[in-house]
Amino acid sequence: MDTYLVGGAIRDELLGLPPGDRDWVVVGATPQQMLDAGFRPVGRDFPVFLHPHTGEEHALARTERKSGRGHRGFVVDADPSVTLEQDLQRRDFTINAIARDGAGTLVDPYGGVADIERRVLRHVGPAFAEDPLRVLRAARFMARLAPLGFQVAPETLALMRQMVEAGELDTLVAERVWQELRKALAAARPSAFLSTLRECGALAAVLPEVDALYGVPQRAEFHPEVDTGVHQQLVSDMAAQLAPGDDLVGFAALTHDLGKALTPAHVLPRHIGHEAAGLKPLATLCERLRIPTTHHRLAQAVCREHLNVHRLAELRDATVLELLERCDAFRQPAHVARIALCCEADKRGRLGHADADYPQGPELVRLHAAAAAVNARDLDLAEGLDGPQVGRALRQARIDAIAAARTLHNGTPQPPPPASAR
Numbered sequence: 001m002d003t004y005l006v007g008g009a010i011r012d013e014l015l016g017l018p019p020g021d022r023d024w025v026v027v028g029a030t031p032q033q034m035l036d037a038g039f040r041p042v043g044r045d046f047p048v049f050l051h052p053h054t055g056e057e058h059a060l061a062r063t064e065r066k067s068g069r070g071h072r073g074f075v076v077d078a079d080p081s082v083t084l085e086q087d088l089q090r091r092d093f094t095i096n097a098i099a100r101d102g103a104g105t106l107v108d109p110y111g112g113v114a115d116i117e118r119r120v121l122r123h124v125g126p127a128f129a130e131d132p133l134r135v136l137r138a139a140r141f142m143a144r145l146a147p148l149g150f151q152v153a154p155e156t157l158a159l160m161r162q163m164v165e166a167g168e169l170d171t172l173v174a175e176r177v178w179q180e181l182r183k184a185l186a187a188a189r190p191s192a193f194l195s196t197l198r199e200c201g202a203l204a205a206v207l208p209e210v211d212a213l214y215g216v217p218q219r220a221e222f223h224p225e226v227d228t229g230v231h232q233q234l235v236s237d238m239a240a241q242l243a244p245g246d247d248l249v250g251f252a253a254l255t256h257d258l259g260k261a262l263t264p265a266h267v268l269p270r271h272i273g274h275e276a277a278g279l280k281p282l283a284t285l286c287e288r289l290r291i292p293t294t295h296h297r298l299a300q301a302v303c304r305e306h307l308n309v310h311r312l313a314e315l316r317d318a319t320v321l322e323l324l325e326r327c328d329a330f331r332q333p334a335h336v337a338r339i340a341l342c343c344e345a346d347k348r349g350r351l352g353h354a355d356a357d358y359p360q361g362p363e364l365v366r367l368h369a370a371a372a373a374v375n376a377r378d379l380d381l382a383e384g385l386d387g388p389q390v391g392r393a394l395r396q397a398r399i400d401a402i403a404a405a406r407t408l409h410n411g412t413p414q415p416p417p418p419a420s421a422r
Contacts, residue, residue: 001029003058004084004099004107011095014116015148024051024058025087025099028080031060046076061087064127085109092134093141094122115153121145122153132168135160136180136206139196143184146192152199160200169205174290177206181289185250190240191233198229209281210254212261217269225351226269228260235349242341251295252302252342253349255282259303278303298335301327302342309343312360312367317403320367321395329368336368363409370405371398 009022026034031047039049039058047060062078063086084107088097094112101107110124121141128134138152138160152160163169184193194210197203204211214229225231232254239246239253259278260271282303286296308315308323315323329336340361347358374397376390 001033001080002027002084002101004101006088006099007091007096010098010100010106011112011116014098014113015145022056024056025061025084026058027061027082027084027087029060030080031078034058034060047078062090063087064090064130089124090127091124092128092131092137094124097124119145119149119151120153121150121156123156123159128156129159129163129168132163132172133176133180135163135169135200135202136172136177136197139193139202140180140184140187142196143187143190143193146189152196157196157200160202164201164205169202172206174288178289178291181207182247182251185236185240185247185254186245188240188244190236190250190254194233194236207285209258209261209285213257216260216263218260218271219269223350224353228257230351231349232257234351234354235345238349238354239342239345242345243338246338246341248295248298249338249341249345251291252299252338253345255285255299256302256306256342256346258282258285275304275307297328297332298338298342301335301339305339306343306346309339309360309364310347312363317399317406320402321371321399324368324371330372333368333372337365340364366409367402367405370401374398374401 004025004027005022006025007023008020012019031041034047034049035041038052040052042048042050042057043059046062049058050056051058060078061082061084062076063082064076084099088099088107088109091097094110094115096112097108097110098112099107106113111122115122121138123134123138138156142150142152181193184190187193194203194207197206198211198214210232211229213232214227216228217226218228218231220226223231225234235253235256236250239249243249255278257274257278258281259274259276262277262281263271263274279300282296282299285291286299291299305323305327312320324330324336327335327339343364344358344361347360348354348356374394376394
């Protein structure tokens with residue numbers, strides 16, 4: 001049997017990217033031969049084994065035949081007669097259909113090396129259309145590769161559009177959509193994920209709440225980009241810049257403005273109350289895609305509170321505490337820094353504002369730290385309090401701590417907030 005390194009490890013090496021997991025394909029072997037050589041089976045849908053020493057995945061060369069709708073509707077053939085070229089032919093993109101033998105020679109029957117040099121994401125062959133998940137994978141790869149100059153090949157984009165129009169994406173299960181979305185939000189340019197899906201019509205199929213933002217106008221004095229969908233792309237990219245690899249921040253940033261799609265036409269371009277209005281479409285999205293609770297809760301806080309964080313300096317000390325309590329900041333303290341980053345991404349994710357200062361972010365973190373340092377047990381011991389008295393005293397002590405932190409930071413007491421903040 002012959003063993004080849006395949007896929008992403010070679011692609012990333014040729015692109016000069018940090019190496020990830022290495023995957024191998026084994027040609028000319030049976031499952032029993034793999035077991036006899038000490039490999040451990042892990043594949044559920046097709047024969048995949050873990051190397052007895054390295055733990056790296058080794059899959060038997062295989063072909064796939066479409067047997068039904070969706071990404072699971074395949075019959076797999078892993079017969080020893082399957083060739084390396086046949087195995088590579090079933091892969092999604094040419095840049096992932098490159099192998100390397102033990103001597104270091106590349107096997108590239110579908111032009112993947114040339115497409116890497118041309119910075120083109122191109123499907124290997126017609127079988128691409130048999131798996132609707134590949135539409136999302138194309139968009140997710142663009143979120144990672146767009147900063148390197150990659151574009152989707154016109155023929156690949158046309159095929160993706162045909163798949164969407166045929167309703168193939170309706171067969172995708174929520175968990176797989178979330179996996180691709182999560183990876184895209186952790187990539188360097190999430191906006192490329194959104195724009196790629198939108199260009200082939202898939203964004204309306206998988207994220208209709210986000211797709212609805214495009215074409216919705218905003219006030220130009222606050223949003224020079226005007227279009228809410230364009231703003232969302234800028235915010236997502238800014239979130240990726242501020243919190244690289246953090247899909248929690250990425251998801252909350254993605255969904256912070258969903259309420260703007262619901263603004264009545266006669267109110268536009270103003271968006272009064274869009275924060276509260278966005279909670280319902282956010283809940284719908286999270287239920288449909290089975291978004292993890294942690295992501296949903298952080299996104300709720302950012303959706304509801306981002307304008308309050310923007311005007312943090314205007315809020316009374318007690319109002320700051322109430323904001324922190326609504327964000328569950330004392331039980332989930334790590335969320336505070338993430339909320340601050342999302343709000344900063346919202347403020348800087350506007351045309352011409354990418355380098356703007358955002359002092360509200362660190363200020364929110366600092367005021368939370370001051371309030372969180374107040375210990376209820378210390379209050380109880382020092383003042384002999386019990387029952388409801390402890391709760392009232394703790395709340396007042398935290399308000400006092402916020403006030404003291406503001407005074408210490410600014411050197412002078414805070415002026416009274418304007419009427420709009422009361």
